[in-house]
Amino acid sequence: MATNPSLTSSWLDEFPARIAELDRAHLRRRRRVVLPESGARLQVDGQSMLAFCSNDYLGLAHHPALIEAACMGARSFGVGATASPLVSGHSAANDTLEQALAGFTGLPRALYFYAGYATNIGIIPALVGSGDAIFSDNLNHACLIDGARLSRAQIHRFAHADLGALETALAQSPAQRKLVISDTVFSMDGDLADVPALLALCERHDALLLLDDAHGFGVLGPQGRGCLAHFALTGARASPRVLYMATLGKAAGVAGAFVAGSDAIVEWLLQKTRSYIYATAAPALLASALRASLQLIEHDEWRREHLQQLIQRLRQGLATGLRGSHWQLGPSLTPIQPLLIGRNDEALAVMEGLRERGLWVPAIRPPTVPEGTARLRIALSAAHTDADVDQLVQALTELAAACQPTVAIG
Known part of the structure; x- marks a missing residue:
């Protein structure tokens, strides 16, 4: 006698539990609805934010x-x-x-x-x-x-x-x-x-x-x-x-x-x-x-020159602001500036702390990066100003001071 498929379990029923497991591991990703504003600012889910997440390195997307x-x-x-x-x-x-x-x-x-x-x-x-x-x-x-x-x-x-x-x-x-x-x-x-x-x-x-x-x-x-x-x-x-x-x-x-x-x-x-x-x-x-x-x-050579100045400004500011923290800024001289945090939950918490301050910097977690190296991926653009970078440095300095060292990045 044939079995009624509607009365038996199906692998399709696994998806809610699998999504819940992503939540428990702090690996679930969520899309944001964005609208461009001016400079490096975006409206994110209705909130105006200074964004350090775009790969628009020369600020040309809205030229x-x-x-x-x-x-x-x-x-x-x-x-x-x-x-x-x-x-x-x-x-x-x-x-x-x-x-x-x-x-x-x-x-x-x-x-x-x-x-x-x-x-x-x-x-x-x-x-x-x-x-x-x-x-x-x-x-x-x-x-x-x-x-x-x-x-x-x-x-x-x-x-x-x-x-x-x-x-x-x-x-x-x-x-x-x-x-x-x-x-x-x-x-x-x-x-x-x-x-x-x-x-x-x-x-x-x-x-x-x-x-x-x-x-x-x-x-x-x-x-x-x-x-x-x-x-x-x-x-x-x-x-x-x-x-x-x-x-x-x-x-x-x-x-x-x-x-x-x-x-x-x-x-x-x-x-x-x-x-x-x-x-x-x-x-x-x-x-x-x-x-x-x-x-x-x-x-427009000035775009690359300005971008390099911003990179140096960020790195110099964080070298001072993160002194004593277990967070580590990777040795990059490009617009991609990775700030290694370590644990997934801590990286998400730092991302949320920045969001509360009007800054959008994405937390990157496994499998995109190796286990134990969750990070903030800071992306700089020629659309940023010196004041934008200073605002980010100040926010990260405050958040680092509020976090007790827990896990060192190996």
Whole structure:
């Protein structure tokens, strides 16, 4: 006799208990409804707050020139791309943007995607597969990790920035095709990869190097041209072993991503990347806005200069304000300033203390970061002022004084 499914337990009934477990572990995440105000201020769930959570590092997301370019793009091309880039979605605006991105990064050719996550989970399986080998920094972003898993290649994860471990793994691998993947600026720690050393290892072991410069593009290098320009690895010094990826929704202030490299590799990705072939192209109005963004990134050097001044101001202020505290500010010289707290509940409590003072700084917890390293991820922007940074330093100084040392970060 058949059993009535409605009278038996189902795995679907587990979800409330699983969500409750997230609550008990202080791991449940909640979305906030935001509206932009002025400068670095946002209205968050109806409350006006000074935000240190945005990746809009150069303060371009609400720039009038980008808004006007997007409006002109919409008037010229409409709102939607309507099809895949390989059908009818590759507009003249998108084509011009790809040429501009290649020229801006000093690489032969670029390919424009609708999103950064979709870029990495698509291009890695297009480059390597079963029988090949991937070598991945242990702190790489989730999209690089997921792209590696989707490729079905053998994955060798090495300790963060441990070039000796990477060289040993490369030397011992019998795979003919080897792919090294690494963030350039690591999204939760803010530190910078040793790109020249990574490239030297790839040259020595016949490997391809995929760099994710999501948090370096627009910020690093002369005129904000990214990590390769920062290390003088563009133009005549550009290596065919480097595939450069960057997102366009952070310092560039818009949306999307791109990969740039040799003509042959980019052509292969165009032919084989499923997240490019089978997805609707990015709307042309975004490409129009991004061309305006590239001009501002190139010419507004004051934005990067101001950003560097803010970074130093924050670090100097917290060096004094947190003296004696078990909280630790990571050794980052980029706009990503991680303040390690330790326990999940304490990081949430500090975040709440800041919220009560009108400051929004997100608490980052596992699995985004390793167990025991819950932190505040302070993100600075050229939209911040000196007074904004001083307000944050003062608030953190007060909260640190109110917290008794409990857990030291190992």
